[in-house]
Amino acid sequence: MIQVWLALLGLMLTFGLVLAAQGAWRQARRSTAVLPSRPVRLKGTAPAPMADALPAIDGSTGTVALPALPIPPGARIADSGVVAARPFVWGRATAIDRARAMQCLTAAIYYEAGGESIDGQRAVAQVVLNRARHPAFPATVCGVVYQGVERAHCQFSFACDGALSRTPAVTGWSRAAQVAAAALSGGVYAPVGLATHYHSFAVAPAWNRAMVMTDMVGAHLFHRWKGYWGTAAAMRRAYAGGEMLPSLAPAPETASSDVQPPAPTTLPAPPLPGATPVPARPAPTRETPTPAPPRETGISDRLATSGQILDKWKDSGRPIERPDIPRPSASGAAVTDQRR
Numbered sequence: 001m002i003q004v005w006l007a008l009l010g011l012m013l014t015f016g017l018v019l020a021a022q023g024a025w026r027q028a029r030r031s032t033a034v035l036p037s038r039p040v041r042l043k044g045t046a047p048a049p050m051a052d053a054l055p056a057i058d059g060s061t062g063t064v065a066l067p068a069l070p071i072p073p074g075a076r077i078a079d080s081g082v083v084a085a086r087p088f089v090w091g092r093a094t095a096i097d098r099a100r101a102m103q104c105l106t107a108a109i110y111y112e113a114g115g116e117s118i119d120g121q122r123a124v125a126q127v128v129l130n131r132a133r134h135p136a137f138p139a140t141v142c143g144v145v146y147q148g149v150e151r152a153h154c155q156f157s158f159a160c161d162g163a164l165s166r167t168p169a170v171t172g173w174s175r176a177a178q179v180a181a182a183a184l185s186g187g188v189y190a191p192v193g194l195a196t197h198y199h200s201f202a203v204a205p206a207w208n209r210a211m212v213m214t215d216m217v218g219a220h221l222f223h224r225w226k227g228y229w230g231t232a233a234a235m236r237r238a239y240a241g242g243e244m245l246p247s248l249a250p251a252p253e254t255a256s257s258d259v260q261p262p263a264p265t266t267l268p269a270p271p272l273p274g275a276t277p278v279p280a281r282p283a284p285t286r287e288t289p290t291p292a293p294p295r296e297t298g299i300s301d302r303l304a305t306s307g308q309i310l311d312k313w314k315d316s317g318r319p320i321e322r323p324d325i326p327r328p329s330a331s332g333a334a335v336t337d338q339r340r
Contacts, residue, residue: 054207055148056157059200059219061127062148063207064155066229067135075228082214083232084190088129088183091239100243101141102180105129108145110168110176111158113218120218121179122189123198127222129183130196130235137196139240141184146246159246191215194230195222 056062090098105128113124131137131144137155138144147155154160183189192198193214199205200219211223212230224230 054205055153055160056155057203057205058157058161059203060157060205061197061199062153062155062157063197063205064136064147066225069135071228072233075233076231082191082193085126085130085133085188085194085235086232087186087188088132089186089239090184092241093239094241097140097241097243098184100245101184102177103245104142104145104243105180105184106173106177107164108156108158109179110173111163112156113220114168114172114176116218116220118175118179119189119191120220121176122183122187123192123195123215123217123220123222125179125183126189126192127195127198130194132239133235133237134196134229135234135237136229139237140243142243142245149246192217192222194224194232194235196225196230197223199223 054063093101105125108128109121109125113121116124128141128144132139132141138147145156146159149159152160158164191214195214197207197211198220199208201221202219208221208223210226212226214222214224216222228234
């Protein structure tokens with residue numbers, strides 16, 4: 001009987017050892033197995049959302065995936081507060097590139113912050129230029145402004161919500177063009193720092209919790225990415241050139257090679273909403289001058305041609321005859337007046 005219990009105990013121990021060995025083997029296999037590729041997030045960096053997973057909604061910008069690039073060795077990951085962006089540099093840009101970039105940036109400022117103050121418009125322009133230097137976004141101004149428009153998954157809400165169908169007002173467009181020209185000429189709005197995103201007070205997008213707010217300007221809150229991708233070191237990409245306008249964007253006039261934008265005067269001035277063309281004023285008809293009435297003749301001529309002279313005035317103008325002076329006759333003899 002004792003031998004039977006010992007045999008059962010030995011079987012149980014053997015079974016337990018087998019189960020333990022299988023568990024260890026499975027654990028080792030999990031640790032060495034090749035897992036599907038997933039974005040690796042270092043401590044202090046924001047989680048990378050899926051590309052175009054978060055389109056812009058009213059009053060905000062959309063967000064895209066962080067670039068699948070290795071962070072340079074020794075890069076500073078810790079946040080260092082608000083750091084002003086570097087001035088925008090054109091690099092290799094043609095006159096067409098400059099004109100189109102001016103057009104796209106003006107449209108973004110007008111439709112995204114048309115009712116904001118000058119600082120509010122400068123902050124939006126700074127976000128566009130910050131994105132153009134960041135490797136997560138296109139390397140052109142128009143590419144940034146109209147990113148995702150071909151899939152109706154826009155990064156700026158105005159490009160997909162039908163706002164471009166509204167004819168801009170001349171005064172508002174000119175104001176936005178001046179802000180765009182200053183930004184493209186090297187002007188920097190330092191308070192928003194390296195912000196690449198913003199949203200209004202009326203919305204609360206999901207991505208703002210994974211970012212660092214840099215400033216509040218007007219009705220917008222501005223944010224940058226955490227960690228290395230929100231630092232100045234990550235924004236060193238040069239301007240690429242080759243600006244392209246989408247078909248739905250208001251196309252600028254043909255740029256002239258002798259006019260170098262940016263300058264607000266080079267942009268076409270859109271007509272005022274509801275304005276009707278002023279009809280051309282008809283040319284005045286040349287009237288044939290009527291001949292002037294003949295000038296009236298002198299008094300003596302009128303008297304000579306008139307038969308209405310009174311008898312008492314018929315002898316007016318003749319010399320007064322004096323009785324004591326003889327009148328000369330035709331023969332030369334003096335004629336004495338006999339009248340008394």
